[in-house]
Amino acid sequence: MALKNSLLLRVIFSKLETNHIRIFNLNRFTEWARSLGEIYSVQLGQQNWIILTNDKVVGELLQKRGAKYSTRMPNRNNFKILTRGKGYAGSPYNERYRKINPIMHSVLGQRSVKENSYLLDDEYRILMQNLCQASAKTKDGFYPKYFFQLTALNVISLLCFNKRTDSVDDPFYKEFENLMGTRFELAKVTNGLSEFFPILKWFPNTKLHNAMIESADNIEAFLGKLVKEVIDDTEKKPCIIREFLCKKDEGILDDLDDTVSASLTWLTAALANNPHVQSKAHQELDRVIGQSRIPEISDEQNIPYIRAIIKEGQRYCGALYLGIPHAIEEDDEYNGYHIPANSVVILNQYGIHMDEKRYENSKEFKPERFLGFTESSAALANGNYENRDHFGFGAGRRLCTGIHMACIRYAERELLLGVSRLLWCFKIENASPLGKDGKPIPINLDKIRNGLTVWPEDYKVRFVKRHDNVEKILSDQSQ
Numbered sequence: 001m002a003l004k005n006s007l008l009l010r011v012i013f014s015k016l017e018t019n020h021i022r023i024f025n026l027n028r029f030t031e032w033a034r035s036l037g038e039i040y041s042v043q044l045g046q047q048n049w050i051i052l053t054n055d056k057v058v059g060e061l062l063q064k065r066g067a068k069y070s071t072r073m074p075n076r077n078n079f080k081i082l083t084r085g086k087g088y089a090g091s092p093y094n095e096r097y098r099k100i101n102p103i104m105h106s107v108l109g110q111r112s113v114k115e116n117s118y119l120l121d122d123e124y125r126i127l128m129q130n131l132c133q134a135s136a137k138t139k140d141g142f143y144p145k146y147f148f149q150l151t152a153l154n155v156i157s158l159l160c161f162n163k164r165t166d167s168v169d170d171p172f173y174k175e176f177e178n179l180m181g182t183r184f185e186l187a188k189v190t191n192g193l194s195e196f197f198p199i200l201k202w203f204p205n206t207k208l209h210n211a212m213i214e215s216a217d218n219i220e221a222f223l224g225k226l227v228k229e230v231i232d233d234t235e236k237k238p239c240i241i242r243e244f245l246c247k248k249d250e251g252i253l254d255d256l257d258d259t260v261s262a263s264l265t266w267l268t269a270a271l272a273n274n275p276h277v278q279s280k281a282h283q284e285l286d287r288v289i290g291q292s293r294i295p296e297i298s299d300e301q302n303i304p305y306i307r308a309i310i311k312e313g314q315r316y317c318g319a320l321y322l323g324i325p326h327a328i329e330e331d332d333e334y335n336g337y338h339i340p341a342n343s344v345v346i347l348n349q350y351g352i353h354m355d356e357k358r359y360e361n362s363k364e365f366k367p368e369r370f371l372g373f374t375e376s377s378a379a380l381a382n383g384n385y386e387n388r389d390h391f392g393f394g395a396g397r398r399l400c401t402g403i404h405m406a407c408i409r410y411a412e413r414e415l416l417l418g419v420s421r422l423l424w425c426f427k428i429e430n431a432s433p434l435g436k437d438g439k440p441i442p443i444n445l446d447k448i449r450n451g452l453t454v455w456p457e458d459y460k461v462r463f464v465k466r467h468d469n470v471e472k473i474l475s476d477q478s479q
């Protein structure tokens with residue numbers, strides 16, 4: 001045990017070489033880092049992490065000095081074994097990344113998203129129909145994650161492979177869910193301790209290593225089948241994989257589509273806990289859209305409260321607490337601090353989002369704080385850090401490539417369609433057991449399951465149709 005404490009579990013925080021503090025609970029990492037200050041160095045065995053928990057430091061380092069802070073530390077388990085060095089989001093800023101980057105931007109960029117708007121429109125209408133059907137089967141409520149995940153999977157797989165699936169019971173979806181679930185488990189930080197403590201390499205965990213190889217094989221085989229379908233498609237419909245094949249590179253999209261479904265799963269829980277927010281949204285939707293059609297992307301300018309709910313969702317309960325770590329390959333100096341080469345640089349998104357100086361009453365779900373923000377997250381992310389709405393999409397040159405699709409203001413956005421339609425169709429009711437006061441116990445948003453993306457623990461909600469015509473209008477609009 002003494003050896004365990006001193007060599008394996010000891011995590012040392014130091015205010016860049018001062019104030020050593022020990023903690024053993026990594027779940028509280030983000031809050032801790034925030035309470036410690038704006039920029040911290042964390043020595044985990046041999047690896048040095050620089051934690052940025054202040055908007056200004058993020059602006060100064062990740063944005064202004066983006067050229068230095070744009071690489072990623074190739075993690076042996078996640079990058080080298082699980083994605084076989086072919087990932088994009090986890091890739092170092094190397095020649096291959098620079099080759100793939102323009103393709104990713106052309107496929108996920110604003111123009112392409114505009115061209116694919118029909119695809120988002122269909123998938124988010126079908127999601128509402130699926131929720132109506134699932135709600136008709138039970139009065140007890142259910143955990144909506146799998147429905148959101150199916151929609152996000154369909155969007156990404158239509159873009160990549162021109163393929164979609166109808167239901168969460170479909171074998172294609174089940175296989176995907178199973179593969180990603182296994183990968184999610186294997187990618188946990190605790191499975192990569194030898195990255196931090198090289199002494200552990202003397203005691204290889206063969207079972208874990210084999211499970212990783214098996215998972216990589218299975219994902220490769222799954223994607224291989226899809227790639228073959230693209231090659232065999234005689235119509236040669238355009239898709240991301242066809243573009244990669246033309247460039248003789250089989251880059252894959254990692255598992256980032258999870259961020260949209262995780263965001264919707266969080267937001268649904270936050271809305272169930274805050275019926276007064278839903279009432280305001282319902283009033284806005286009834287006033288602007290009425291009850292005879294569903295919201296469209298073109299309504300975006302006229303539904304500021306819905307836009308504010310989306311921004312507040314990214315702040316209050318975003319899908320990533322610590323973003324995707326950046327890294328620095330050369331020494332740097334900032335404000336008298338020395339930042340050593342080969343440090344992992346972490347944007348403590350959650351810590352910044354809970355900063356009282358930036359967001360008053362930060363623990364409250366309060367969309368009103370964003371009513372004055374008319375610009376998109378994409379536009380704000382490229383400007384001055386002080387004016388940013390939130391940091392949910394990261395910062396600097398590795399800013400989320402999907403931001404055009406996920407954020408508001410530009411033409412096509414998954415979250416806009418998802419949230420506006422959810423609230424147009426349903427009143428979301430918390431279906432937790434009743435507490436002593438006779439009301440459902442609020443969904444506990446502090447209970448999380450974390451991996452690369454962060455999910456709320458399973459909860460139950462009911463999707464109650466807001467009027468009798470909901471299903472008819474959804475199916476009429478599919479014509």
Ligand code: HEM
Pocket residue numbers: 088089090091104108156256257259260263318319320323324325326347392393394395396397398399400401402403405406415
């Ligand atoms: C609400 C939804 C989303 C959230 C919260 C989100 C968040 C993020 C974050 C925090 C990063 C890391 C940024 C950094 O390193 O500073 C990232 C990277 C990335 N995201 Fe997203 N994302 C979302 C949706 C999407 C979608 C829909 C796609 C694609 C269809 C996508 C594709 C990517 C890619 C390819 C990267 C890697 C960029 C790089 O390493 O250069 N994201 N995302």
